[in-house]
Amino acid sequence: MKRSEINRLIEDALLFFDEMNFKLPPWGTWSPEQWKKRGNSCEEVVMNQLGWDLTDFGSEDFNSIGLLLFTLRNGNPQRDRKPYAEKIMIVQEGQVTPMHFHWSKMEDIINRGGGNLMIQLYPSDREGGYATNSFQVNMDGLVRVLNPGDWVRLRPGESITLTRGLYHQFEGERENGKVLVGEVSAVNDDHTDNRFYEPAGRFPDIEEDEPPRYLLVGDYENYIDHSWE
Numbered sequence: 001m002k003r004s005e006i007n008r009l010i011e012d013a014l015l016f017f018d019e020m021n022f023k024l025p026p027w028g029t030w031s032p033e034q035w036k037k038r039g040n041s042c043e044e045v046v047m048n049q050l051g052w053d054l055t056d057f058g059s060e061d062f063n064s065i066g067l068l069l070f071t072l073r074n075g076n077p078q079r080d081r082k083p084y085a086e087k088i089m090i091v092q093e094g095q096v097t098p099m100h101f102h103w104s105k106m107e108d109i110i111n112r113g114g115g116n117l118m119i120q121l122y123p124s125d126r127e128g129g130y131a132t133n134s135f136q137v138n139m140d141g142l143v144r145v146l147n148p149g150d151w152v153r154l155r156p157g158e159s160i161t162l163t164r165g166l167y168h169q170f171e172g173e174r175e176n177g178k179v180l181v182g183e184v185s186a187v188n189d190d191h192t193d194n195r196f197y198e199p200a201g202r203f204p205d206i207e208e209d210e211p212p213r214y215l216l217v218g219d220y221e222n223y224i225d226h227s228w229e
Contacts, residue, residue, distance in 0.1 A: 001056055001204045007213045010052060013068055013090050020113050020180045022088060024070060027051075032223050035215055039224030046224055048074045048082075049217045053190075057098055058201030067097045071217070075187040085188040089181040091117060091172040099169040099197040102162075107185030109168075110159040115176030117154040121146055122167040128195060130167065137161065167197060 017024065027045065030038070045051060050071045059065035069089045075082030085105075091097070093115065101124055111117050123131040134147050138161040146152070152160060153173065159182075162168055172179045190202055203218055215223055 001054075001060075001062060002207045002209045003212055004210045005062065006054055006204075006206065006216070007210065009054060009062070009068055010214050013070075016090055016114075016178060016180070017088075022112070022180060025072070028070065029214070032212055032215055032219075035220075035223050036225070039220075042224065044080075046220045046226070047079055048076045049188075049190075050074055051220075052214055052216045054216060055202060055204050058199075058204075063092060063095060065096050065098060067091065067095070071188065077187060083187060085183075085185050087183040087185075087188070088112070089183065091170065091179045091181050093172045093174045093177065096171045097169060098200050099167050100200070101165050101167045101195050102193050103195060104164060104193050105186045105188060106164055107162050107183055108159050109154070109162060109170070110182040110184065111154040111156050112180040112182045113156045114179045116156075116173040117170055117179045117181055118151055118173050119154065119160065119168055119170040120149060120151050122148045124165045124167055124195075128197075130197075135166075137163075137166075 014029065027038075027042065028051070039046070050073065053069040053071060054067070056062040056066040067089060069087050072086045072088060073082070074085040099120070099122070109117070109119070121137065123133060123135045125131040130148055132148060134145055136143050136145055137152070139152065140159055144152070154160060194202060212219060
């Protein structure tokens with residue numbers, strides 16, 4: 001992805017957050033220069049991978065296959081005792097997050113507002129393929145029985161619990177607008193905990209065609225003082 005595209009997408013995200021009256025922590029809008037001045041006080045942000053995260057999953061077509069996230073809080077088993085994480089995400093109409101499950105993380109996905117979120121679900125077998133049995137999910141505390149490949153629709157205010165090993169793919173329902181999606185989960189580790197059904201790149205290769213206006217979690221190493229290490 002080009003840095004200019006990433007800059008534009010984050011600017012658009014900030015406008016959507018404002019429209020939805022969702023507020024980021026103060027450092028969510030810091031410039032690289034502000035990070036350089038304050039970075040030595042931001043150990044938890046850096047080490048627990050908080051902040052902007054944007055990917056096209058290696059598709060080179062973010063609008064079709066991609067996701068924009070902001071990690072608000074996250075634990076780190078090597079450093080602290082925080083057992084939970086929280087993210088806010090923006091999913092565009094028809095924009096797919098590819099089919100995957102988590103080896104360790106259990107999560108609730110919540111439609112916080114905007115359009116409808118469509119989620120397709122499959123149970124997994126021991127080899128990491130699709131299982132053929134029916135299965136149960138909890139949606140806002142109510143049990144629902146599904147068959148492999150079924151879709152569920154989350155309208156604003158609705159949520160679903162995704163257990164370990166449950167394949168899920170989601171997208172914004174067309175002609176309903178962008179979706180503000182929340183995630184509340186166990187500690188998140190996108191480097192080791194994702195199992196994609198088909199190979200996908202989790203973090204983008206970036207073409208630096210212009211300077212960053214905001215930092216992604218992958219930029220911290222190059223911009224922030226790590227003097228605490």
